[in-house]
Amino acid sequence: MQYQFAVVCEKDTEGRILALCPALQGCYAEGDTQEEARANIREAIGAHIESRIAHGEALSS
Template identity: 60%
Template sequence: MRNYQFTVIVQQDEEGNYLAICPALQGCYAEGETPEEALGYLREVIQLHIEDRQARQEPIYEELFSQRLDIAA
């Protein structure tokens, strides 16, 4: 079994719910009423995504690096 590390982003929407996104894995996101709940659901989504790709013998793409950009507008 291999361990993977992914960057995740947590955002709050207009209704106050939280959205957790894993940009490195297309389609991997989850919502929750708290950041912790959204991250818990996202962990399950990522696990299922990895298991599905392994079953199909498809590569699991990992990010090379992440960087925060400051943009003045």
């Protein structure tokens, strides 16, 4: 099954990129570049979804 979630990227005070998924509380990642942050948030979202499914929790999309 495929899911689509909005992701917000912003630069922090040290110049790193923070990527977060507002629909999945606590799901965020960072990277030195926007591309790296996006790749990292994809992994974080996947892990978040796997964990919720494993624990029988509902997903919001």
